[in-house]
Amino acid sequence: xxxxxxxxxxxxxxLFSASPSISDHxxxxxxxxxxxxxxxxxxxxxxxxxxxxxxxxxxxxxxxNFNFGPLEKTQNxxxxxxxxxxxxxxxxxxxxxxxxxxxxxxxxxxxxxxxxGLGDTVFxxxxxxxxxxRIIWGAGPVLLLPSATDEKLGTEQxxxxxxxxxxxxxxxxxxxxxxxxxxxxxxxxxxSDVNQTLIQPFINYNFPGGWFLTSSxxxxxxxxxxxxxxxxxxxxxxxxxxxxxxxxPVNVAAQAFYNVEKPDFGADWSLRLSVQFLFPR
Numbered sequence: 001x002x003x004x005x006x007x008x009x010x011x012x013x014x015l016f017s018a019s020p021s022i023s024d025h026x027x028x029x030x031x032x033x034x035x036x037x038x039x040x041x042x043x044x045x046x047x048x049x050x051x052x053x054x055x056x057x058x059x060x061x062x063x064x065n066f067n068f069g070p071l072e073k074t075q076n077x078x079x080x081x082x083x084x085x086x087x088x089x090x091x092x093x094x095x096x097x098x099x100x101x102x103x104x105x106x107x108x109x110x111x112x113x114x115x116x117g118l119g120d121t122v123f124x125x126x127x128x129x130x131x132x133x134r135i136i137w138g139a140g141p142v143l144l145l146p147s148a149t150d151e152k153l154g155t156e157q158x159x160x161x162x163x164x165x166x167x168x169x170x171x172x173x174x175x176x177x178x179x180x181x182x183x184x185x186x187x188x189x190x191x192s193d194v195n196q197t198l199i200q201p202f203i204n205y206n207f208p209g210g211w212f213l214t215s216s217x218x219x220x221x222x223x224x225x226x227x228x229x230x231x232x233x234x235x236x237x238x239x240x241x242x243x244x245x246x247x248x249p250v251n252v253a254a255q256a257f258y259n260v261e262k263p264d265f266g267a268d269w270s271l272r273l274s275v276q277f278l279f280p281r
Contacts, residue, residue, distance in 0.1 A: 041210030041249075045242040048251040048276055049174050049204045049214070051165045052095045052128040052138035057083045059251075059276035065267035073106030075267065077119070087130070095126040095138060103153045117149030124163045124180065137166045142180040144194060146187060157187035159194045167202075175203040195223040210242035217257055225263065233261035234270065242278075251276040 047053040061079040068075040079101050086094040101119035123145065126138030142163040148154025159182040167176025177199065184194035202216035215237030221230050240253025255272045262268075 039208055039210075041242050041244070042206055042208055044249050044278055044280065045206050045210045045212050045251065046169065046174055046204075047280075048242060048278060049202065049206075049212070050136065050167060051083075051097070051178055052093070052126050052136060054085045054087075054093050054095070054130070054281075055083075056085065056279040056281070057276055058279075059083070059274055061272060061274040063270055063272050065270045067268040069106055069108050069265050071107060071109070072268075075106055076104040078102040088127075091130055093128050093130050094140075095128055097124045097126075098122075099124075100147070105152055108152075115150050115152045117153050119148050120154040121145040121147040122182075126163065126165060135166055135168050136176075137164070139164045142182060144182050144184070155184070155187070155194050156191045157184035157194045159184040172206045173204070174206065175201075177201045192224055197221040197223070211239070212241070212253075213237065213239045214253060214255065216255070222263075229263040231261045232259060232263065232266055234259050236269075238272075240274075249278040249280065251278060 047055050048057065059079075059081045061081060063077045063079070065075040065077070067073075079099050081097060081099050083095065083097045086096070088094055099122040101121075103115075103117060103119045105115040107114055121144075122142060124142045125140040127140050128136070128138035140163055142161055144155070144157065144159030146154055146156050146158060148156070161181040161183055163178070163180035165176065165178040167174060179197070179199045181197045182194055197220065199219040199221075200216055201219075202214070204215075205213045217234040217236065219234070220232045223230065234257035236255060236257035238253060238255035240251065242249060242251040244250070251274075253272075253274045253276075256269065257272070258269045259266060
């Protein structure tokens with residue numbers, strides 16, 4: 001893989017997908033300096049784990065999938081995921097999340113070349129109460145946009161569906177679930193329809209100083225596939241820490257997953273490394 005090309009495309013994707021939106025609304029770096037006895041890293045770590053937190057963030061999530069495809073090679077997907085909240089009056093927030101994948105796809109048959117480029121974009125908008133109760137929740141639409149730069153890297157379909165998230169905290173524990181379903185409604189008629197469910201349970205245990213343990217497997221079901229090829233179910237987890245570079249909060253984490261259920265050519269296991277920049281207001 002040409003890593004210079006990989007990071008060049010990633011940076012271009014970041015500029016076009018994240019920078020205009022963030023700069024239009026500004027980045028508020030002026031959060032309060034923690035007082036004696038306060039643990040700002042602990043609080044921000046919990047905010048980073050909340051999909052509908054009212055915090056601008058810019059996560060980079062790199063997923064390396066091992067033994068993928070019929071030739072059992074390595075696939076790499078870097079997800080650029082800007083999260084931008086908007087206030088809708090005093091009672092509601094709209095939390096937008098865009099996932100733009102940068103994919104390095106291995107050859108799928110002898111003589112085939114590795115394919116590199118952008119995959120399809122997934123955009124979600126969660127409507128969430130500005131002052132939630134014990135249960136924090138959000139709901140809204142999810143959209144699939146055919147932005148892939150190569151037909152091997154995307155579906156060539158437009159899709160939409162519902163998305164929901166619910167979570168709660170109990171002392172150092174934060175746990176919940178995010179789910180969505182996408183149906184295709186337009187696109188290349190020669191390509192397969194999209195009819196896919198995503199379920200992501202997440203559980204975190206936070207320690208003082210920003211350290212945490214985490215597990216957030218992404219379970220998917222492709223309802224267009226045969227019944228014995230429908231589900232991908234990973235098990236695993238890892239840990240991480242939120243720390244500061246100067247005044248900039250940075251959240252890093254590493255997780256490993258083994259797929260206990262997968263299609264024939266799905267990856268056996270995967271390694272997820274993430275770096276998330278937070279911009280508290």
